[in-house]
Amino acid sequence: MIDILVHIALALGLPPLLLGVIGKTKAAFAGRVGAPFLQPYYDLARLFRKGVVLSDTTSWIFRAGPAVTLAATLCAGLLIPLGRHAAPISFDGDLVLFAYLFALGRFFTTIAALDTGSSFEGMGAAREVSFACLAEPTLFFALITLTRLSGTLSLTPMLNHLDLSVWLGTGAALILMLTGLFVVLLAENSRIPFDDPNTHLELTMIHEVMVLDHSGPYFGCILYGAALKLFLLGALFVNVALPFSTGSSLADWLVFVVGMLALSIAVGVVESVMARLRLIRVPQLLVAALILTAFSLVLVVR
Amino acid sequence: MATGGLAINCFVLFCLAVACQGASGLPLLFSRGSNSAQRLSAFLMLAGSCAGSAGALWALTAPVPLSFALVSGLPFGPGSLGIDALSAWFLLPVFLVTGASALFALGYWPAAQNPDSAPRVTFFLGLLAASLTTLLLVRHLVLFLVVWEIMALAAWFALCTEDEKPEVRDAGILYLVTAHLGVLVLFAMVSLIASLTGSYLFPAPGTLPAQGGLAMAIFICALIGFGLKAGVMPLHVWLPSAHANAPSHISAVLSGVVLKMGIYGMVRIFSCFVAPPPWWGCTVLVLGAVSGVVGVAFAIGQHDLKRLLAYHSIENIGIIMIGLGCALLGQSLSAPVLVTLGLAGALLHVLNHATFKALLFLGAGAVIQAAGTREIEVLGGAGRRLPLTGLFFLTGALAICGLPPLNGFVSELMIYLAGFASLQSSPGLLGALPVLAVPVLALIGGLAVACFVKVYGVVFLGEPRSPEHLCAGEPPGSMLASQALLALVCVLIGVLPLCVARPLENVLISYRGGGEPQALVSLLPFVRISLVAMLLVVLCAAVALWLRRRSARIPTTVSRTWGCGYLQPTPRMQYSASSFGSLLVGWFSTVLRPEVHKVEPTGSFPGPAAYRSHLPETALERVFLPLLEYLYEKSALVRHLQHGKLNLYIVYTFLTLVVLYVLTTR
Numbered sequence: 001m002i003d004i005l006v007h008i009a010l011a012l013g014l015p016p017l018l019l020g021v022i023g024k025t026k027a028a029f030a031g032r033v034g035a036p037f038l039q040p041y042y043d044l045a046r047l048f049r050k051g052v053v054l055s056d057t058t059s060w061i062f063r064a065g066p067a068v069t070l071a072a073t074l075c076a077g078l079l080i081p082l083g084r085h086a087a088p089i090s091f092d093g094d095l096v097l098f099a100y101l102f103a104l105g106r107f108f109t110t111i112a113a114l115d116t117g118s119s120f121e122g123m124g125a126a127r128e129v130s131f132a133c134l135a136e137p138t139l140f141f142a143l144i145t146l147t148r149l150s151g152t153l154s155l156t157p158m159l160n161h162l163d164l165s166v167w168l169g170t171g172a173a174l175i176l177m178l179t180g181l182f183v184v185l186l187a188e189n190s191r192i193p194f195d196d197p198n199t200h201l202e203l204t205m206i207h208e209v210m211v212l213d214h215s216g217p218y219f220g221c222i223l224y225g226a227a228l229k230l231f232l233l234g235a236l237f238v239n240v241a242l243p244f245s246t247g248s249s250l251a252d253w254l255v256f257v258v259g260m261l262a263l264s265i266a267v268g269v270v271e272s273v274m275a276r277l278r279l280i281r282v283p284q285l286l287v288a289a290l291i292l293t294a295f296s297l298v299l300v301v302r
Numbered sequence: 303m304a305t306g307g308l309a310i311n312c313f314v315l316f317c318l319a320v321a322c323q324g325a326s327g328l329p330l331l332f333s334r335g336s337n338s339a340q341r342l343s344a345f346l347m348l349a350g351s352c353a354g355s356a357g358a359l360w361a362l363t364a365p366v367p368l369s370f371a372l373v374s375g376l377p378f379g380p381g382s383l384g385i386d387a388l389s390a391w392f393l394l395p396v397f398l399v400t401g402a403s404a405l406f407a408l409g410y411w412p413a414a415q416n417p418d419s420a421p422r423v424t425f426f427l428g429l430l431a432a433s434l435t436t437l438l439l440v441r442h443l444v445l446f447l448v449v450w451e452i453m454a455l456a457a458w459f460a461l462c463t464e465d466e467k468p469e470v471r472d473a474g475i476l477y478l479v480t481a482h483l484g485v486l487v488l489f490a491m492v493s494l495i496a497s498l499t500g501s502y503l504f505p506a507p508g509t510l511p512a513q514g515g516l517a518m519a520i521f522i523c524a525l526i527g528f529g530l531k532a533g534v535m536p537l538h539v540w541l542p543s544a545h546a547n548a549p550s551h552i553s554a555v556l557s558g559v560v561l562k563m564g565i566y567g568m569v570r571i572f573s574c575f576v577a578p579p580p581w582w583g584c585t586v587l588v589l590g591a592v593s594g595v596v597g598v599a600f601a602i603g604q605h606d607l608k609r610l611l612a613y614h615s616i617e618n619i620g621i622i623m624i625g626l627g628c629a630l631l632g633q634s635l636s637a638p639v640l641v642t643l644g645l646a647g648a649l650l651h652v653l654n655h656a657t658f659k660a661l662l663f664l665g666a667g668a669v670i671q672a673a674g675t676r677e678i679e680v681l682g683g684a685g686r687r688l689p690l691t692g693l694f695f696l697t698g699a700l701a702i703c704g705l706p707p708l709n710g711f712v713s714e715l716m717i718y719l720a721g722f723a724s725l726q727s728s729p730g731l732l733g734a735l736p737v738l739a740v741p742v743l744a745l746i747g748g749l750a751v752a753c754f755v756k757v758y759g760v761v762f763l764g765e766p767r768s769p770e771h772l773c774a775g776e777p778p779g780s781m782l783a784s785q786a787l788l789a790l791v792c793v794l795i796g797v798l799p800l801c802v803a804r805p806l807e808n809v810l811i812s813y814r815g816g817g818e819p820q821a822l823v824s825l826l827p828f829v830r831i832s833l834v835a836m837l838l839v840v841l842c843a844a845v846a847l848w849l850r851r852r853s854a855r856i857p858t859t860v861s862r863t864w865g866c867g868y869l870q871p872t873p874r875m876q877y878s879a880s881s882f883g884s885l886l887v888g889w890f891s892t893v894l895r896p897e898v899h900k901v902e903p904t905g906s907f908p909g910p911a912a913y914r915s916h917l918p919e920t921a922l923e924r925v926f927l928p929l930l931e932y933l934y935e936k937s938a939l940v941r942h943l944q945h946g947k948l949n950l951y952i953v954y955t956f957l958t959l960v961v962l963y964v965l966t967t968r
Contacts, residue, residue: 048852049856050856051856051857051858051859052853052856052857052858052859053858053859053860053861054858054859054860054861055860055861055862055863055864056860056861056862056863057683057764057765057862057863058863059685059686059689059763061685061696061763063846063849063850064846066849067842067845067846067849068842068845068846070845071838071841071842071844071845071846072838072842074841074845075834075837075838075841078834078837079834089830089833089834091827091830091831092719092825092826092827093715093718093719093722093826093827093831094830096714096715096718096719097706097711097715097831097834099744100704100705100706100711100747101706101838103703103705103747103748103751104700104705104706106751107700107703107705107751107754107755110755110759111755111758111759111763113759114755114758114759114760114763114764114877115759115763115764116764116863116864117682117683117763117764117765117863117873117876118863118864118865118871118876118877119875119876119877119881120865120866121877122759122876122877122881122882123877123881125755125759125877125882126752126756126877126881126882126883126884126885127885129748129751129752129755129756130752130885130886130889132748132751132752133745133748133749133752133886134748135748136744136745136747136748137741137742137744137745137748139744140740140741140743140744141740141741143722143740144721144722144725144737144740144741147722147725147726148725151726153719153722153723153726212864213863213864216853216856217849217852217853217856218849218853221845221849283889294741297737301725301731301734301737
């Protein structure tokens with residue numbers, strides 16, 4: 001029971017901190033002091049109090065988009081285990097539901113973008129759905145590999161099954177898979193090298209373009225949902241990458257939080273040392289990730 | 303020979319349904335152009351659907367396999383009718399979709415405005431529904447072919463309702479040719495089965511040996527003959543134009559139900575074999591994967607609303623075939639989990655696809671009627687003028703993408719789990735083959751989301767792109783009621799999938815011809831899925847409500863869409879459907895072969911530029927038509943036999959009969 005409460009508290013509270021850590025890392029690389037770690041929380045609080053500007057072409061879809069996207073992501077948050085703990089909801093096939101809840105969120109984000117009638121936002125929506133077509137099979141290849149290793153169809157036993165002995169046995173396959181998962185993590189969350197989350201205009205090709213017309217609490221929901229999505233896909237990555245169980249529940253939670261913070265630093269480092277890819281290169285990188293995870297499957301099936 | 307009074311009642315209900323459906327076209331024939339006659343015929347169709355659905359549900363929950371022998375004295379032995387859970391399962395979409403379509407026709411094809419075509423389309427819709435119902439009850443192969451032919455022709459007449467338009471006639475001819483090619487192959491299949499079993503009755507489940515050349519020939523004939531009807535790639539060439547050019551409520555029946563008869567045929571024939579060789583399952587699986595991916599890729603490039611939906615039917619038939627392939631492979635490898643999940647997923651997807659595809663076609667019909675065009679590129683903003691239609695279309699779009707909490711998710715989840723389960727249960731490379739269904743389904747899912755975001759976004763959202771095609775307003779109540787009914791079924795199966803678990807188990811038993819009940823409930827956590835679905839709905843409502851209350855307390859201003867500083871945007875500047883799909887169409891261009899015509903701006907003072915892209919039916923235009931052309935040229939000599947003189951054709955038939963008689967009685 002306590003574990004479930006900690007799970008919910010972490011899933012609700014931690015995501016904006018990841019954005020703060022990424023920002024701080026980038027600032028450190030650039031030799032700046034940077035915004036405080038808690039800046040994303042302040043941003044959210046401010047957005048929830050700010051006024052709303054609605055476009056006169058929009059309908060209820062525009063307002064429902066952020067709500068459904070956030071709700072779907074929250075739902076997904078109950079399916080993924082954090083650290084060596086069981087997820088609040090777990091059943092055979094929850095891995096498919098986990099992936100499809102993100103697809104539901106994507107559907108509503110993109111139709112909310114199209115509701116404005118802006119060609120700029122349409123462009124972002126088209127890119128979002130097109131790149132997701134390549135990211136989704138990669139995620140599923142990774143899930144198949146994990147199914148093969150653990151012999152279960154549910155995220156909790158699948159991810160808690162991975163320990164040092166599994167890593168020693170199939171380290172090569174797991175490293176390939178983690179590489180693929182990391183690329184998917186960056187692509188799905190519209191980070192560099194796929195998209196530049198810092199700007200709001202021409203440099204930002206995918207996610208920020210789609211939410212250009214959202215403001216106030218609606219935009220707050222979108223930002224929070226995006227942070228949550230980063231947190232959840234990051235949790236999947238960290239669960240595979242950190243195959244340790246200390247035996248103590250509290251220590252496991254700590255290991256998980258440290259792992260998540262380390263992951264955000266890694267994302268920050270990637271964003272600091274890389275430039276955004278040209279649009280034409282994006283599918284190539286995604287296909288490469290797809291093939292890496294397919295390799296990992298071949299290695300464990302053989 | 304009947305067993306039990308229950309089963310007799312069930313059979314009486316079906317007879318009543320067939321009678322109502324068949325008679326539904328008569329009132330309009332006697333008083334053309336009368337709206338009350340049309341209402342009477344819709345009432346008859348709905349009454350037939352209600353009676354039939356009650357019978358089908360009865361047969362599914364308390365299955366008593368039952369068969370009736372018809373009068374003997376027919377050639378090929380006495381006819382036979384029967385009901386089992388498998389037929390009853392396929393009857394459900396028949397009654398649901400034909401009933402909804404008949405209701406929709408009241409507003410969509412009113413008799414007063416269409417005094418000439420309404421009687422015809424109503425009559426053939428009724429005949430089509432009656433033949434579909436009968437087809438599923440027939441247990442005699444030759445009778446099956448007769449009813450199959452009636453169904454094909456009734457569908458053809460209904461499809462060619464607007465035969466004054468040349469594109470409708472072209473679509474009709476293509477449909478007729480391919481339908482008859484399919485029937486020819488089915489004739490071969492029927493004779494092969496008869497030579498294997500010595501009888502013209504459908505063999506009982508699990509009674510035929512799957513080894514040997516004869517079994518192989520039956521499998522291939524069934525795959526081609528039924529595949530042509532189902533629209534499996536590359537046999538789908540007739541499907542897009544036929545679905546696009548039929549009246550929308552007929553497209554709903556064609557796509558929702560008539561295609562499924564191909565699937566029914568395959569399931570029925572495959573169920574007769576015991577332990578099929580692995581290559582059967584592999585073939586079906588690969589065909590399914592190709593249909594699924596290529597079908598949806600073609601759909602993304604379309605800008606005719608109904609043609610796009612038609613390509614999605616090919617995609618969904620692909621998903622069904624993937625499930626069926628998993629089940630067949632499971633039979634070969636004796637992995638019962640694979641059989642249960644694959645077949646249950648395929649069968650549930652049959653019902654689901656019938657529901658949401660009919661819903662989408664009816665919604666498309668409402669938009670087309672309101673806007674007067676099928677061309678997506680000139681539509682836009684329909685959601686503000688047709689709010690309810692927009693909501694129903696959104697439900698269908700979410701369901702067809704397989705998104706929770708709607709019905710498409712449940713059936714796709716079963717097929718996903720079949721793929722995942724193959725890794726657990728069966729050893730070897732062959733056993734791991736169904737796992738390839740998983741990334742393929744993920745790719746199909748991603749592409750379907752892209753396509754329906756495009757359709758919904760371009761047609762229902764934003765601003766109208768052309769002043770000539772403003773949507774008039776919400777359609778009449780009958781059209782909304784039929785869509786609401788189908789949308790309700792989508793939500794019901796999505797949120798409470800447990801209600802289909804027991805019927806599906808009974809269908810699986812009837813597929814295997816008895817035996818232990820399959821524990822579908824233990825393989826798929828129906829209750830948890832319901833729980834998450836409800837949680838999702840509650841969370842959505844909670845967040846939306848919170849946002850609403852929050853934004854009521856803060857200032858809200860309405861302004862125009864941010865145009866990056868440009869102050870004179872016009873609706874024509876909105877992102878178009880072609881641009882939305884261009885990225886994906888570009889990735890698939892080696893298969894799709896899009897045709898692009900562009901006049902680019904050149905020089906310092908460029909003249910007007912133009913850009914037009916079109917995605918043709920590549921398989922038809924690049925493979926089949928050149929092939930037929932070649933055959934046509936090479937067969938010039940034989941063509942002298944074909945001169946159009948009916949009396950000589952009858953002589954040919956007579957001579958063939960005599961030759962066959964001499965050959966067989968030697």
